[in-house]
Amino acid sequence: MAVLRPAGEFDSTYARDMATVRRPWQWLLLLGFIAALYLLPLYANQSTVALVNRIGISIIAAQGLFVLTGLTGQISLGQAAFMMTGGYISALLVTRAGAPFLVALPLAALGAGVIGLVFGLPSLRVKGFYLVMATLAAQFILPWFTRHAFPELLNGAQGIVVPPPEIFGVKFNQPGTYLYLTLSVLIISTIVAYNISRSRLGRAFVSIRDNDLAAELLGVNLFQYKLQAFFLASVFAGAAGVLAAHNLRHINSETFNLSDSIFLLGMIIVGGLGSILGPIFGAILIELLTEAATLFGPFLVVLFPAAAGGQQALRPLFFGVTLMLFLIFEPRGLAHRWRLWKAAWRLRPFSHL
Amino acid sequence: MNPGDIHLSVQNVSLRFGGAQALKGVSFDAQSGEIVALIGPNGAGKTSLLNCLNRFYQPDAGARILFEGHDLLRTPAHRIPRLGIARTFQNLALYTGLTTLDNLLAARHIHMRSGLLDCVLYWGRAHREDIVHRQVVEDIIDLLEMEHIRKAVVGALPHGLRKRVELGRALALEPRLLLLDEPMTGMNQEEKEDMARFILDIHERYKTTILLIEHDMGLVMDIAQRVVVLDFGVKIADGTPAEIRDNPAVIQAYLGTTV
Numbered sequence: 001m002a003v004l005r006p007a008g009e010f011d012s013t014y015a016r017d018m019a020t021v022r023r024p025w026q027w028l029l030l031l032g033f034i035a036a037l038y039l040l041p042l043y044a045n046q047s048t049v050a051l052v053n054r055i056g057i058s059i060i061a062a063q064g065l066f067v068l069t070g071l072t073g074q075i076s077l078g079q080a081a082f083m084m085t086g087g088y089i090s091a092l093l094v095t096r097a098g099a100p101f102l103v104a105l106p107l108a109a110l111g112a113g114v115i116g117l118v119f120g121l122p123s124l125r126v127k128g129f130y131l132v133m134a135t136l137a138a139q140f141i142l143p144w145f146t147r148h149a150f151p152e153l154l155n156g157a158q159g160i161v162v163p164p165p166e167i168f169g170v171k172f173n174q175p176g177t178y179l180y181l182t183l184s185v186l187i188i189s190t191i192v193a194y195n196i197s198r199s200r201l202g203r204a205f206v207s208i209r210d211n212d213l214a215a216e217l218l219g220v221n222l223f224q225y226k227l228q229a230f231f232l233a234s235v236f237a238g239a240a241g242v243l244a245a246h247n248l249r250h251i252n253s254e255t256f257n258l259s260d261s262i263f264l265l266g267m268i269i270v271g272g273l274g275s276i277l278g279p280i281f282g283a284i285l286i287e288l289l290t291e292a293a294t295l296f297g298p299f300l301v302v303l304f305p306a307a308a309g310g311q312q313a314l315r316p317l318f319f320g321v322t323l324m325l326f327l328i329f330e331p332r333g334l335a336h337r338w339r340l341w342k343a344a345w346r347l348r349p350f351s352h353l
Numbered sequence: 354m355n356p357g358d359i360h361l362s363v364q365n366v367s368l369r370f371g372g373a374q375a376l377k378g379v380s381f382d383a384q385s386g387e388i389v390a391l392i393g394p395n396g397a398g399k400t401s402l403l404n405c406l407n408r409f410y411q412p413d414a415g416a417r418i419l420f421e422g423h424d425l426l427r428t429p430a431h432r433i434p435r436l437g438i439a440r441t442f443q444n445l446a447l448y449t450g451l452t453t454l455d456n457l458l459a460a461r462h463i464h465m466r467s468g469l470l471d472c473v474l475y476w477g478r479a480h481r482e483d484i485v486h487r488q489v490v491e492d493i494i495d496l497l498e499m500e501h502i503r504k505a506v507v508g509a510l511p512h513g514l515r516k517r518v519e520l521g522r523a524l525a526l527e528p529r530l531l532l533l534d535e536p537m538t539g540m541n542q543e544e545k546e547d548m549a550r551f552i553l554d555i556h557e558r559y560k561t562t563i564l565l566i567e568h569d570m571g572l573v574m575d576i577a578q579r580v581v582v583l584d585f586g587v588k589i590a591d592g593t594p595a596e597i598r599d600n601p602a603v604i605q606a607y608l609g610t611t612v
C-alpha cells in the first residue's frame with residue numbers, strides 16, 4: 001500500500017517528505033505519552049511499574065532482532081546468550097573493576113556486540129535453517145563458558161551477585177526508580193533502531209534480506225554488512241542484558257536461556273517483522289500474556305488439578321497458541337494491523353476494509 | 354573514454370556446467386557509447402555470459418574480460434558496480450519489500466559515504482546524503498516516468514512496471530556500461546515500445562555503453578548499432594543489423610523464425 005497522507009498535505013522539500021513526525025500535534029502526543037510513562041511510578045502500583053520495566057527491557061532486546069531478522073533477514077536463536085554476555089560483562093566491570101554503571105553499560109553492550117559478531121561469522125556461508133543451527137551454538141557455548149571457565153571470576157553455575165546501578169551517587173534500587181533507567185535506554189535504542197532502518201545502512205540490510213545476489217551486484221559487501229547486522233543486534237541484546245541483570249541483582253548461566261531467545265523471535269513475529277513498531281507491539285503483547293499466565297495460573301489449576309505446579313508451564317502454552325494464531329491469521333503482525341487501522345481512519349467515512 | 358574506444362573486451366570465454374558446455378571461446382568487443390545486442394536462441398548462453406561479467410560464474414582458464422583496463426575476472430562481485438557496470442535480470446531481482454524510491458536509493462549505496470556511526474546517529478552526514486541522493490533518484494524517476502509509483506511497494510506492482518523499476522535501479526548506479534537481460538520479456542507491444550524509448554533516452558542522455566539481450570528481432574534491429582549472435586555457446590556472427598539479417602548462419606540458427 002502506498003503511503004496515505006491526510007488530504008491536502010503536500011511537501012515542498014525532500015527533508016519534509018522524509019520527516020517522521022509530521023505535525024505539531026503528533027509531537028505533543030508522543031511527548032505526552034513518554035511523560036506519562038516516566039510519571040508511571042506516581043500513579044501506578046509497584047507490580048505494574050515492574051511489568052513496564054520488564055516490557056521495556058524485552059523491547060530493547062527485540063529491537064536487536066528487528067535489525068538482524070526484520071531488516072537483514074538473518075535468523076538468530078542466540079539473542080538471549082548475547083543478553084547474558086552483556087549482563088556478565090557489566091557485572092564484572094562494576095564489581096571487579098569498580099567501573100561506574102554509566103561506563104559499564106556501553107562497554108558491556110559493545111562487548112556483547114563483538115561476541116555476537118563472532119557468532120555471526122557462519123552467516124557468510126550458510127542461510128536459513130543452517131544459520132539457525134549455527135546461532136543456536138551461541139546458546140550452548142556461552143552459558144557453558146560461564147559455568148566452567150574462570151571459576152574465581154565467574155563463580156561457576158552459582159553466578160554472581162550484581163549490585164543495583166548507581167549514577168552520580170543515586171542508587172536505582174526500586175522498581176520506581178529503575179524504570180527511569182530502562183525508559184531512557186529504551187528511548188535511545190528506539191531512535192537508534194529507527195535511524196538504522198531509514199539510512200544507507202538499513203537499505204543495505206534490506207537489500208540483503210530481499211535479494212542477496214542483487215545486493216552484491218549493486219555493490220553491497222555481504223561480508224561486511226551481515227557482520228554489522230550481527231554486531232548491532234548483539235549490542236541491543238547486551239544493553240538489555242545489562243538492564244535485566246542489574247534489575248534482578250543476580251546473573252548466572254540460567255538467567256537468559258534458549259526459551260528467552262525463542263520468545264524474542266516470537267515477539268518480533270507477532271509484532272510485525274521489518275517494522276520499527278514490531279518489537280514494541282510484540283514485546284508488550286507477549287509480556288502481557290506472560291503476566292496473564294501468572295495471574296490466571298491459580299484458577300486453571302482449580303479447573304485442571306493435574307496441572308498443579310504448572311503455572312509456569314502456562315507461559316509457553318499461551319505463547320505457543322498466540323504465535324500459531326498470528327502465523328495463521330495475521331502473519332504480518334500487529335504493526336500491519338496498525339497500518340490498516342490508520343489508513344482506514346484517514347479514509348473515513350469511506351473506509352471499506 | 355572517447356566514442357569508438359574499446360570499452361568492454363570479452364576474450365575467449367568458455368564455461369562448463371558439468372558435462373554441458375554453455376560457452377565456447379566467446380570473444381567480442383563493445384565500443385564506448387555503443388548499443389550492442391546479444392541475441393541467440395533460448396539456451397544459447399547469453400545470460401551465462403552476463404553472469405561471467407558479473408562474477409557470478411567463473412569461466413574456464415584462458416578467458417579475459419577487460420573493462421576500461423580493469424580485469425573483471427580479478428574483481429570481486431561486489432566491486433563490479435564500483436567500476437561502473439550495472440545490470441538488470443531476465444527474471445527480475447528487485448527488493449520487493451521496498452518502495453520504488455527506496456529501491457533506487459538502495460542502489461546509491463556505492464555513491465554514499467555514511468558509515469555505521471553516521472547511520473546510527475542519522476545526524477549531519479547520513480541525513481544530508483539522503484537528501485542529495487534523493488535528487489539524483491528523482492531525476493531517474495522523471496526520466497522513466499515513474500512518479501505515480503514512487504512510494505508504491507515494488508512487490509505489489511505489475512510486471513511491466515517492475516521491469517522499469519529494475520532499469521531505474523540499475524541507472525541509479527550511474528553506470529558507464531549497462532547490461533540488460535531481456536528487459537522486454539512478458540510485456541505487451543505498447544510496454545515494449547515504451548521500454549525501447551527509455552533505453553534510447555538513457556543512451557542519448559548518459560552516453561552509456563549498452564549490452565542488450567533481447568528476443569524481439571524487430572526491436573533489436575531498430576535499437577542496436579551492432580549485433581553479436583550466439584548459438585549453443587558459440588559466437589556465430591558479429592556485425593551491423595543489416596549484415597546480421599543476411600547472414601546465412603544466423604538464418605540457419607533461427608530457422609523457422611523471421612529475422
Ligand SMILES: Nc1ncnc2c1ncn2[C@@H]1O[C@H](COP(=O)(O)OP(=O)(O)O)[C@@H](O)[C@H]1O
Pocket residue numbers: 370373375393394395396397398399400401402
Ligand atoms: N547454473 C547453471 N547450472 C547448470 N546449467 C546452467 C546454469 N546456468 C545456465 N545453464 C545452462 O547453460 C546453457 C545456457 O543458458 P543461458 O545462459 O541461461 O541461456 P540464454 O540466456 O541464452 O537463454 C543452458 O543450456 C542452461 O541450461
Ligand SMILES: [Mg+2]
Pocket residue numbers: 399400401443
Ligand atoms: Mg537468458
